[in-house]
Amino acid sequence: MPLRLDIKRKLAQRSERVKSVDLHPTEPWILSSLYSGSVCIWNYQTQTMVKSFEVTDLPVRSAKFIAQKQWVIAGADDMFIRVYNYNTMDKVKVFEAHTDYIRCVAVHPTQPFVLSASDDMLIKLWDWDKGWMCTQIFEGHSHYVMQVTFNPKDTNNFASASLDRTIKIWSLGSPDPNFTLDGHSKGVNCVDYFTGGDRPYLITGSDDQTAKVWDYQTKSCVQTLEGHAHNVSAVCFHPELPIIITGSEDGTVRMWHSTTYRLENTLNYGLERVWALGYMKGSRRVVIGYDEGTIMIKIGREVPVASMDSSGKIIWAKHNEIHTVNIKSVGADNEIADGERLPLAVKELGSCDLYPQSLRHNPNGRFVVVCGDGEFIIYTALAWRNRSFGSALEFVWSTDGEYAVRESTSRIKIYSKNFQEKKSIRPSFSAERIFGGVLLAMCTNDFICFYDWAECRLIRRVDVNVKNLYWADSGDLVTIASDTSFYILKYNRDVVSSHLDGGGSVGEEGVEDAFELLHEINERVRTGLWVGDCFIYNNSSWRLNYCVGGEVTTLFHLDRPMYLLGYLANQSRVYLIDKQFNVVGYTLLLSLIEYKTLVMRGDFDSANAILSSIPKEQYDSVARFLESRGMLEEALEIATDTNYRFDLAVNLGRLEIAKAIAVEVQSESKWKQLGELAMSTGKLEMAEECLLHAMDLSGLLLLYSSLGDAEGIAKLASMAKEQGKNNVAFLCFFMLGKLEESLQLLIESNRIPEAALMARSYLPSKVPEIVALWKKDLQKVNPKAAESLADPNEYPNLFEDWQIALNVEATVALKRGIYPPAEEYMIHAERSNESLVEAFKNMHVHEEVPDDHGNTVHEVIEDDGVEASQEDAVEVEAEDDGVEESQEDAVEVEAEGSTDGAVLVNGNSSEEQWVLTPEQ
Numbered sequence: 001m002p003l004r005l006d007i008k009r010k011l012a013q014r015s016e017r018v019k020s021v022d023l024h025p026t027e028p029w030i031l032s033s034l035y036s037g038s039v040c041i042w043n044y045q046t047q048t049m050v051k052s053f054e055v056t057d058l059p060v061r062s063a064k065f066i067a068q069k070q071w072v073i074a075g076a077d078d079m080f081i082r083v084y085n086y087n088t089m090d091k092v093k094v095f096e097a098h099t100d101y102i103r104c105v106a107v108h109p110t111q112p113f114v115l116s117a118s119d120d121m122l123i124k125l126w127d128w129d130k131g132w133m134c135t136q137i138f139e140g141h142s143h144y145v146m147q148v149t150f151n152p153k154d155t156n157n158f159a160s161a162s163l164d165r166t167i168k169i170w171s172l173g174s175p176d177p178n179f180t181l182d183g184h185s186k187g188v189n190c191v192d193y194f195t196g197g198d199r200p201y202l203i204t205g206s207d208d209q210t211a212k213v214w215d216y217q218t219k220s221c222v223q224t225l226e227g228h229a230h231n232v233s234a235v236c237f238h239p240e241l242p243i244i245i246t247g248s249e250d251g252t253v254r255m256w257h258s259t260t261y262r263l264e265n266t267l268n269y270g271l272e273r274v275w276a277l278g279y280m281k282g283s284r285r286v287v288i289g290y291d292e293g294t295i296m297i298k299i300g301r302e303v304p305v306a307s308m309d310s311s312g313k314i315i316w317a318k319h320n321e322i323h324t325v326n327i328k329s330v331g332a333d334n335e336i337a338d339g340e341r342l343p344l345a346v347k348e349l350g351s352c353d354l355y356p357q358s359l360r361h362n363p364n365g366r367f368v369v370v371c372g373d374g375e376f377i378i379y380t381a382l383a384w385r386n387r388s389f390g391s392a393l394e395f396v397w398s399t400d401g402e403y404a405v406r407e408s409t410s411r412i413k414i415y416s417k418n419f420q421e422k423k424s425i426r427p428s429f430s431a432e433r434i435f436g437g438v439l440l441a442m443c444t445n446d447f448i449c450f451y452d453w454a455e456c457r458l459i460r461r462v463d464v465n466v467k468n469l470y471w472a473d474s475g476d477l478v479t480i481a482s483d484t485s486f487y488i489l490k491y492n493r494d495v496v497s498s499h500l501d502g503g504g505s506v507g508e509e510g511v512e513d514a515f516e517l518l519h520e521i522n523e524r525v526r527t528g529l530w531v532g533d534c535f536i537y538n539n540s541s542w543r544l545n546y547c548v549g550g551e552v553t554t555l556f557h558l559d560r561p562m563y564l565l566g567y568l569a570n571q572s573r574v575y576l577i578d579k580q581f582n583v584v585g586y587t588l589l590l591s592l593i594e595y596k597t598l599v600m601r602g603d604f605d606s607a608n609a610i611l612s613s614i615p616k617e618q619y620d621s622v623a624r625f626l627e628s629r630g631m632l633e634e635a636l637e638i639a640t641d642t643n644y645r646f647d648l649a650v651n652l653g654r655l656e657i658a659k660a661i662a663v664e665v666q667s668e669s670k671w672k673q674l675g676e677l678a679m680s681t682g683k684l685e686m687a688e689e690c691l692l693h694a695m696d697l698s699g700l701l702l703l704y705s706s707l708g709d710a711e712g713i714a715k716l717a718s719m720a721k722e723q724g725k726n727n728v729a730f731l732c733f734f735m736l737g738k739l740e741e742s743l744q745l746l747i748e749s750n751r752i753p754e755a756a757l758m759a760r761s762y763l764p765s766k767v768p769e770i771v772a773l774w775k776k777d778l779q780k781v782n783p784k785a786a787e788s789l790a791d792p793n794e795y796p797n798l799f800e801d802w803q804i805a806l807n808v809e810a811t812v813a814l815k816r817g818i819y820p821p822a823e824e825y826m827i828h829a830e831r832s833n834e835s836l837v838e839a840f841k842n843m844h845v846h847e848e849v850p851d852d853h854g855n856t857v858h859e860v861i862e863d864d865g866v867e868a869s870q871e872d873a874v875e876v877e878a879e880d881d882g883v884e885e886s887q888e889d890a891v892e893v894e895a896e897g898s899t900d901g902a903v904l905v906n907g908n909s910s911e912e913q914w915v916l917t918p919e920q
Contacts, residue, residue: 005243005255005265010285011044011296012269018289019061020104021278030278030287031072032294033063039074041086044285044296053084062104066114069128075102075116081126093132097124104147109155113172117145123160125172138170140177146189152281153193159202159216163187167204169216183221184208192236194258195281196319203244205232211246213261223261227254234277240284241300242319242355247274253288255299259355260373269295302579303527305356308566309365315349315381316581317356317370322349322384325583327568327575339556341582350384352377362397369403371395376405378419388419396436398453399475406434412442414453425456437471437478438491448480450510459496460510462489472530477518479535481525488519488535488547519550527564529574533600534593536574538564544576544586548593549600551628553621556586592618596625611638620644650677659686672696688712695719697728710736710819721745737816739763743770752777764805768793801837808836 017035024031028045037058041051058077066073071092072084079099083092098118106115112129123138123145143164151157157178160168165184168177186207194201200217211225211232230250237244237258244256251272255265272291279286284302288295306316312327325344336342357372361381368381376392379385392405401417409430414423427442427449435441439450439459443466450459462480464487470479480487495513504511523545528537536546542558555574562576562584573585591613598607614622623639626632627648636648636657649658658674674690684703691699697720704712717732719725726749733741739762746755752774759766771791778786792799799805820828 008298010298014293017291021276021287021289022064023278023280024065025067033060035059039063064107075105077101106148115148117148119144151193152195159191161188161191181214189233190235194237195239203235205235207231211235236277239281249273305359307359307361309361320352324349338586369395394434435469438475458506458510460514470528485522486525490516531567533597548596697725
């Protein structure tokens with residue numbers, strides 16, 4: 001099959017001409033050297049520049065990381081080599097290395113060595129452990145030496161490319177080249193070694209517009225890659241993929257298959273000429289340096305080529321090498337937590353002649369098929385022996401062990417279990433993908449067609465863009481995954497059999513009732529598998545989910561990209577693998593899946609029968625599933641978590657159960673929640689008990705005041721005062737008619753102006769005492785304002801109806817502690833706007849007598865029509881222009897630490913009165 005070269009651009013930075021690029025082995029950094037004379041370090045994750053070194057005014061043609069020393073080394077046209085510490089930006093070393101432009105520097109992978117190549121036709125070896133001494137000079141080229149590179153398989157050797165049209169192979173310690181490769185018709189610009197596998201290859205790029213692959217053991221040219229329209233300036237073997245990358249001054253980057261040498265892809269980012277390529281072993285990232293900037297791309301899918309059979313044996317392909325592990329080798333003695341890497345012993349199973357792009361066990365696990373490079377090979381799973389092979393772009397198994405291959409978009413072949421060809425099909429459409437399973441599926445970008453394996457009759461066409469297909473083992477359910485969502489369909493095989501056996505016609509759409517859409521889920525499936533009637537998958541957010549009956553449950557949040565391998569029922573674990581071939585497992589109980597499946601089918605008797613087989617620690621998961629189905633009563637019976645059971649009991653109105661849980665856990669929030677619910681349902685005794693446990697003073701105030709419970713309000717006043725909830729305490733005292741306590745609470749809270757205004761309204765006899773306190777307090781802040789406060793004992797003329805107010809107070813005080821029953825409310829309701837002062841004024845004057853000061857006062861007779869009691873409204877009017885803070889002001893009484901709201905105390909004109917009623 002052709003290489004699936006998914007190419008994504010990860011970084012694009014405009015700059016002046018880039019002459020070399022390099023990737024840091026551990027940091028997300030790209031090193032670029034520029035023709036302008038500077039060196040830049042880019043962070044490809046944050047897309048920002050990390051460092052910049054102004055090296056020289058002349059071009060810097062080569063710069064490399066020396067990661068073990070945290071250095072950057074750069075060679076420039078001024079013939080100097082410079083070394084910088086990339087953390088401190090300090091210069092470590094500057095020395096003149098050549099007598100002409102320096103074209104390339106190469107860092108030894110393990111030794112303290114650096115090679116430099118120059119237009120002076122020399123190659124020099126430098127040892128930084130010896131103070132950057134030149135320890136060897138390599139002479140032999142007759143023109144500029146454009147590039148040198150160490151052999152990664154034998155780091156004592158290196159290759160050099162020169163404009164004298166040759167490539168020379170050298171050994172450290174020897175002054176003469178081992179041999180010369182001569183085959184290009186023009187100068188050679190670049191050279192790179194093959195890193196994967198055992199092939200002794202290197203590749204070169206030349207001004208003759210070709211790249212050549214050489215076998216340096218036989219010293220022969222293996223392949224010439226033609227296609228560029230200008231000089232080939234950069235070449236490399238990709239370290240992870242079977243591709244060769246070439247860059248040219250024609251502005252393009254070409255990708256070739258390193259085995260077939262077929263051109264796979266051509267890139268053109270419009271940044272003019274290509275000058276450099278950078279890559280790193282273990283990474284799929286490739287950096288390209290252009291005339292106008294730097295591009296970084298990521299090549300290929302990161303899904304590991306791996307397969308697991310039903311017994312737990314895993315086979316994977318790493319390059320052309322095949323490895324195997326057995327999950328069962330991890331014994332029961334090893335307690336492996338969910339998500340932890342399994343300590344598996346990896347064995348080499350063999351190698352593959354083609355580059356594997358897919359690898360899959362057959363249904364019974366006896367055979368494994370490897371597909372790639374347009375071919376397939378079927379091996380025995382245990383001994384890795386070749387059983388069959390052929391050409392194929394794709395290969396799929398049936399559930400019975402037959403298989404089909406897609407040779408092209410117009411030809412599909414079906415083979416028997418004995419590897420014999422049974423049928424060749426030419427579909428009427430362009431088959432871009434095929435899928436195996438219960439039915440053979442062929443799809444285009446717009447629809448998928450299902451066929452039976454035996455006769456290749458059309459079963460059903462479904463108009464959907466398919467990315468993947470997953471069949472349940474039962475063959476009754478199938479998942480069709482698209483780019484953004486997935487669909488779960490039921491396959492009605494009996495309907496299909498009846499239709500076909502009865503001679504029913506099959507049109508372009510197939511059998512109408514062959515499939516029934518059960519669920520549509522708006523999530524992207526990366527990899528998936530069926531366990532019974534449960535579909536397990538990981539989504540685009542790398543969450544491991546499972547879907548039963550259309551209900552999606554998140555099993556685990558994955559900390560990195562991982563891909564599903566399979567499920568082992570005897571271990572109740574699902575296994576995944578990452579791109580580094582680390583295998584991890586997560587617990588997923590089969591009994592739990594079966595229970596949920598039976599509930600979805602409505603078979604509650606069978607579901608209850610297997611409930612006992614589910615571990616107790618999973619009961620809350622079961623309960624939440626039942627809750628999602630609206631089965632709250634059943635969920636409450638099963639749930640074990642106290643918080644969850646409490647919430648269920650509250651939702652169901654099962655207050656006794658909720659109360660028992662609240663008693664058990666003694667949670668203030670639960671008592672408060674339960675108290676509010678009990679109050680709303682009329683269970684006032686329970687509400688009082690809960691609110692007392694929760695110390696919810698606001699709720700108790702509402703409850704007691706609604707009930708007219710004077711004893712409860714008195715108790716609440718004491719509690720509130722002890723806890724510093726002064727607003728609640730004030731309201732309690734006020735409703736009880738305990739005005740002295742209310743007044744004292746204001747004084748203790750240092751709310752003296754409010755206390756004075758309240759006394760003027762309700763307890764005028766206390767005004768002189770409080771005015772004295774007010775004056776003393778105000779004296780500290782504003783002595784002039786303090787002097788302006790008037791005492792009614794000294795200036796009674798400033799307080800209108802002062803004497804009447806005192807008489808009203810004396811009369812009302814007699815009945816202030818009496819609380820009429822609620823049934824008398826209507827008697828007093830209509831009198832709420834009456835003013836006692838005005839009522840006293842309107843009473844018959846019985847006798848005028850002088851008081852102790854010689855003033856004339858009215859001795860009054862209580863009018864039967866006006867009963868002065870604490871239920872009556874008292875209007876307080878006072879005019880004192882000399883008082884800076886007058887009782888006409890509205891005062892908001894807010895006690896410290898209270899969250900229960902503010903009490904607005906108004907002592908103003910006859911249109912707004914204080915109302916004093918015990919029923920408040």
